[in-house]
Amino acid sequence: MQHTFVFYVEDKPGVLTRVASLFRRLNINIISLTVGRSERPGLSRMTLVCEASAEAGHRIRASLFKLENVVDVDDIAHAPVVTRELALIKVAATPQNRAQIFDLVEVFRAHIVDLTSESLMIEMTGVESKIEGLIEVLREDEGRILEICRSGKMTMRRGHHVSNVLRAMGAAEANVEEPTDSVQPEKEAAVVEPE
Amino acid sequence: MTTKPKPPSSNSHFTTPTRLTGAEIIWATLVGEGVDTVFGYPGGTILPAYDALRKFPIRHVLVRHEQGAAHMADGYARASGKVGVAIATSGPGSTNLVTGIATAMLDSIPMVCITANVSSKLLGTDAFQEVDITGITLPVTKHNFLVNRVEDIAPTLRHAFQIARSNRPGPVLVDITKDAEIASTVFDFDAARPPAYRPHPMLRVEESGLAQAAELIRNSKRPMILAGHGVTESGAMEQVRTLAERAEIPVAMTLLGIGGFPASHPLNLGMMGMHGESWVNSSIQEADLLIACGMRFDDRVTGKLNEYALKAKKIHIEVDPAEINKNVKVDVALVGDLREVLESLLPRIAGRDGSAWIKAIEAGKGAVAVRDIKNLPDSGHLYAAHVMNDLWRITKGDAVVVTDVGQHQMWEAQYFHHEKPRTLITSGGLGTMGFALPAAIGAKVACPDKEVWVIVGDGGFQMTACELATIVQEKLKINIAVINNGYLGMVRQWQEFFYERNYEATPLVSPDFVKLADAHGIAGRAVKTRGEVDSTVAEARAHSGAFLLNFLVEKEDSVYPMIPAGSALHEMIRRPGKNPLVETAQDD
Numbered sequence: 001m002q003h004t005f006v007f008y009v010e011d012k013p014g015v016l017t018r019v020a021s022l023f024r025r026l027n028i029n030i031i032s033l034t035v036g037r038s039e040r041p042g043l044s045r046m047t048l049v050c051e052a053s054a055e056a057g058h059r060i061r062a063s064l065f066k067l068e069n070v071v072d073v074d075d076i077a078h079a080p081v082v083t084r085e086l087a088l089i090k091v092a093a094t095p096q097n098r099a100q101i102f103d104l105v106e107v108f109r110a111h112i113v114d115l116t117s118e119s120l121m122i123e124m125t126g127v128e129s130k131i132e133g134l135i136e137v138l139r140e141d142e143g144r145i146l147e148i149c150r151s152g153k154m155t156m157r158r159g160h161h162v163s164n165v166l167r168a169m170g171a172a173e174a175n176v177e178e179p180t181d182s183v184q185p186e187k188e189a190a191v192v193e194p195e
Numbered sequence: 196m197t198t199k200p201k202p203p204s205s206n207s208h209f210t211t212p213t214r215l216t217g218a219e220i221i222w223a224t225l226v227g228e229g230v231d232t233v234f235g236y237p238g239g240t241i242l243p244a245y246d247a248l249r250k251f252p253i254r255h256v257l258v259r260h261e262q263g264a265a266h267m268a269d270g271y272a273r274a275s276g277k278v279g280v281a282i283a284t285s286g287p288g289s290t291n292l293v294t295g296i297a298t299a300m301l302d303s304i305p306m307v308c309i310t311a312n313v314s315s316k317l318l319g320t321d322a323f324q325e326v327d328i329t330g331i332t333l334p335v336t337k338h339n340f341l342v343n344r345v346e347d348i349a350p351t352l353r354h355a356f357q358i359a360r361s362n363r364p365g366p367v368l369v370d371i372t373k374d375a376e377i378a379s380t381v382f383d384f385d386a387a388r389p390p391a392y393r394p395h396p397m398l399r400v401e402e403s404g405l406a407q408a409a410e411l412i413r414n415s416k417r418p419m420i421l422a423g424h425g426v427t428e429s430g431a432m433e434q435v436r437t438l439a440e441r442a443e444i445p446v447a448m449t450l451l452g453i454g455g456f457p458a459s460h461p462l463n464l465g466m467m468g469m470h471g472e473s474w475v476n477s478s479i480q481e482a483d484l485l486i487a488c489g490m491r492f493d494d495r496v497t498g499k500l501n502e503y504a505l506k507a508k509k510i511h512i513e514v515d516p517a518e519i520n521k522n523v524k525v526d527v528a529l530v531g532d533l534r535e536v537l538e539s540l541l542p543r544i545a546g547r548d549g550s551a552w553i554k555a556i557e558a559g560k561g562a563v564a565v566r567d568i569k570n571l572p573d574s575g576h577l578y579a580a581h582v583m584n585d586l587w588r589i590t591k592g593d594a595v596v597v598t599d600v601g602q603h604q605m606w607e608a609q610y611f612h613h614e615k616p617r618t619l620i621t622s623g624g625l626g627t628m629g630f631a632l633p634a635a636i637g638a639k640v641a642c643p644d645k646e647v648w649v650i651v652g653d654g655g656f657q658m659t660a661c662e663l664a665t666i667v668q669e670k671l672k673i674n675i676a677v678i679n680n681g682y683l684g685m686v687r688q689w690q691e692f693f694y695e696r697n698y699e700a701t702p703l704v705s706p707d708f709v710k711l712a713d714a715h716g717i718a719g720r721a722v723k724t725r726g727e728v729d730s731t732v733a734e735a736r737a738h739s740g741a742f743l744l745n746f747l748v749e750k751e752d753s754v755y756p757m758i759p760a761g762s763a764l765h766e767m768i769r770r771p772g773k774n775p776l777v778e779t780a781q782d783d
Contacts, residue, residue, distance in 0.1 A: 062515075
């Protein structure tokens with residue numbers, strides 16, 4: 001199954017290698033990994049998606065915690081979350097056939113962010129399936145897609161959420177909701193994922 | 196090691212903040228952390244540190260190869276329970292440590308390795324003797340650091356010691372650039388204190404888990420305690436013993452669990468696993484409850500996983516959350532320091548009559564329990580098992596035995612009985628040949644008053660035999676028993692069993708080890724018959740300096756019983772011959 005981990009790491013050189021090396025050692029392929037600064041100074045936030053057996057989640061989380069530079073790990077499992085991915089897609093388009101692509105972009109609520117006489121660039125944000133959908137439609141015309149650049153998934157739990165670990169570090173002043181223990185499977189989200 | 200690291204002694208060489216070079220800060224921090232001995236080898240980039248060494252109350256043991264330095268630091272840690280320290284220069288000096296670091300990693304040994312690297316402005320330029328040692332050791336260290344500022348040396352080293360000792364112990368490498376060694380700053384040991392120790396966030400011992408474990412123990416008919424290395428590491432010997440005695444539960448040990456529970460204790464069944472006692476493995480297969488204490492269900496212990504202990508519920512008490520359900524799915528996980536967990540559990544354990552199950556195990560032993568090798572007539576053959584058993588009998592088991600890897604390691608585990616923790620030092624997880632001789636040097640340096648025996652095969656001995664010179668230079672009284680069968684014995688045994696006796700690359704031509712010892716100024720004797728064992732061992736023990744005994748044992752003897760890799764625990768290969776039940780050394 002697909003696992004998604006959201007975790008905070010120290011913003012130091014070499015930390016990404018340690019994370020990547022752990023998955024390599026466990027013989028688990030990383031499907032996507034996004035890294036960026038977080039709301040906390042000195043800490044980066046990673047969202048990592050990987051394919052592993054259903055039981056592997058516990059060990060991956062425990063192993064991530066064993067890395068000295070990892071501060072907190074959230075195994076998203078079935079928690080209610082918002083997930084987004086950004087894609088930039090460059091397609092071959094001439095003034096004669098642009099209009100068709102404009103329509104597509106409209107339907108998928110994407111944007112055109114660059115336009116030349118031979119090509120145009122589409123920017124699209126959304127859940128993975130939506131991006132896959134656009135790519136599939138664009139592929140109907142062979143050779144039309146010139147480049148695809150995808151950010152990988154970014155995931156955030158819905159509602160107030162601060163982990164036990166961050167709370168212990170003094171991060172939870174403003175949040176009143178009890179932290180959910182991410183080890184326990186949680187009930188499926190009642191919230192409908194908006195398009 | 197407990198999950199809460201003990202604070203280092205505050206006997207820093209410098210009680211007030213003092214301006215020092217980075218090189219001096221390395222030693223000053225080590226002194227502050229309570230280190231009095233290091234094992235190392237100098238070279239270009241670590242020279243500033245060596246230049247400053249004479250100012251500090253630290254014994255430096257000069258090794259002959261950096262792999263030896265890592266194994267010595269490891270042996271020192273295993274024998275003493277303290278953090279071992281190895282020092283090496285950049286490039287090949289640091290890469291030579293790698294096997295020793297991996298050995299310590301697989302067996303959870305607290306160790307700090309300090310390497311120097313080229314100056315920070317040269318990093319990444321392929322400078323002379325530059326190597327990315329933090330990159331190389333990343334998967335085989337608990338953590339590692341690259342330090343290129345003098346201000347960071349003391350805090351980083353202190354942090355390294357904290358990491359090495361805490362939670363599940365392990366090796367930490369600190370790589371320091373030469374310019375950081377040369378620069379100077381104000382050294383303040385107390386200010387360099389690492390951030391507050393943080394236990395692994397997934398440690399979890401809940402009331403419900405303890406209650407469930409107690410109930411499983413109360414209701415079990417055929418329980419067993421599986422004692423691993425964690426018993427010694429956590430210092431939980433008394434707690435395991437109390438649990439076993441109060442609830443009358445028999446105890447089986449992993450290889451690294453040997454010594455954690457007294458061999459002579461009536462509840463001690465012996466070693467489990469690939470070369471474990473047959474009745475131990477049979478009992479595990481029959482048990483209805485396994486209480487795994489500080490062990491990790493290694494494949495050498497479980498055999499074929501989907502046929503392992505199918506009738507048993509499992510309680511796993513373990514300090515590393517990543518070990519829970521890794522190999523064997525358990526029913527109750529108590530994730531924390533073994534001693535602390537058992538202390539919480541013991542008040543819930545009532546007296547229990549386990550005699551029926553113990554009698555059943557005893558009955559199942561039958562003739563295979565007869566290990567009557569000491570009464571065998573001297574047939575002219577010398578078997579390794581004789582040597583082990585005689586060494587145990589002559590030393591009364593009161594020695595630190597350091598074994599290498601292979602047949603002799605298994606025979607030692609079977610025929611030398613250990614009553615106390617830290618008296619068997621061996622490379623379990625990584626199975627590193629060449630470990631014994633240097634690790635014994637570390638053990639002897641840690642415990643100068645103890646009798647130390649190296650038991651090593653003719654193959655493994657030649658991997659690190661250069662450290663004989665270290666023994667002489669350091670004037671160490673170490674007794675060396677080479678179990679010499681002219682083969683890479685365990686590999687030959689596999690070839691015999693599984694490769695139709697195709698003895699490819701296992702016959703071994705060796706130098707005369709007695710002459711080799713003599714060339715180093717070490718006395719020695721060759722031993723060819725059973726009748727000579729007593730007198731030569733007595734001579735070795737009485738000799739003032741190191742002594743080597745070259746035991747020329749039966750060439751094609753095998754270790755029995757054996758569970759072939761990937762087979763279930765009950766699928767044992769037994770010793771062939773007239774009396775297949777008697778697992779004694781009477782091959783012919």
